[in-house]
Amino acid sequence: MAKASPRAPVLGPAFIRLLARFGDADLPRTPPVLTERLAQWFDWNRAITLSRALDNRLPDAGAGADFDATHDAECARVRHGLLDAIDADIDLTPPRRKDAGVAAIDPGFLPYRQHCLAMQRAMQAATGQLRGRLRDMLARQSPAKARLAEVDAVMEATLSPREQALLAIVPGLLGQHFQRLRDAGAPDTSADADTSDNDTPATPAGPWLARFRQDMRSALLAELEIRFHPIDGLLAALRTR
Template sequence: MAKASQRASLQGPAFIRLLARFADAELSRTPPALSERLNQWFDWNRAITLSRALEGRLPAALDGPGFDSHEDAECARLRATLLDTIHAGLPATPARRIGAAEIQTHGAYAPYHQHYLGVQRSMQITTGTLRGRLRDMLALQSPAKARLAEVDAVMEATLSPREHSLLSRVPALLGMHFSRLHDAWRHDLAAPACPDISEDAAAVPCGPWLAVFEQDLRTALLAELDVRFHPIEGLLAALRSR
């Protein structure tokens, strides 16, 4: 069975550790301070906008539908739907047989790549819409919470492009991980990496490595879902407080 790379004491958030394992890379033992990283992401225009949101006059409360138990339940339902989407399309057991040519051309990874991209799009659309709706509801509760909603809007506008750029690299890292697991399994079998790359090459059993990969893919999507829901959970906590 393919074994993951053994790296000592990977530090940092779970999602970052997971991606480092996929990339077979070391994490810095002294990551940059949050303030230093944010300084790289905020240009002066965004910094001024954030300063105004933090220190300016409290915005007036708005009119509109408020937050209640039905909205809370709807947020839980949307997250559950995304969880179902993550698990849909992946077999419970790797019953396929993959040809050597398919591995050589990365064709075997293509369905997983498309699945990840599709789930990413669903997460981005759902969480973006939900975050905006929760901000609107937060602005109705009090001037102080309206300020919090304004700050969140500035943070989303500033950090979302960076987040999108970073998360868009995850499918490629998974592709590298896919290939390494397959190559390690073939090596464990003491078989040539690609005995025949012709189109009619006989398919070989998937082996346990594919089950390992599928579980890693699910874990990555679940970790990304948690990352995307962090600001939403913060807004929900503010909405539930009185």
């Protein structure tokens, strides 16, 4: 009997490798060239705006409070708060309202989907606010750093919509992963499964569910790291004198 050829390892950040595994997808061995991919995301209006930010004369640095350890600690506090929220207990109560999109989702996965969506919203809001504040402080340090802040603003306006569209597929991939793990590891309880008041069958627990919860946690942690990449870059620039 011929053996199935092993899947080629997926290259790239941990988040991309996780999503490829959740979606059972074969990704190209060679990742796309960054400049080519960016060219697909920039329309000519954004390209002109970025060119102006890079080529125009250095903007004047503004006036305001200097960056200090207090601001650094605030970024760490926000990050740790999001980490704690990712690790918090998940409310397994089924949602009371179910729209047309939710009706097609596995009922056992719904609480985890709600947790994932809530965490994505919290990460987007928190990191967006931090990024704006750090950029304002950077623009006040020197003309060169004011240019860097201007470039970051253009990059955020250009890439964030694309980033949010890509991150929006994460709950769906987690749902597929949940289904595969459950089908492979859960016993057949179709005849005697407990039901709740809304006739939703309870999801049987087992090692597969512990694995799924850990995988979802890993995905959220990896997404948090990606969302903090621009913030870490701004912090590094602010600390440089």
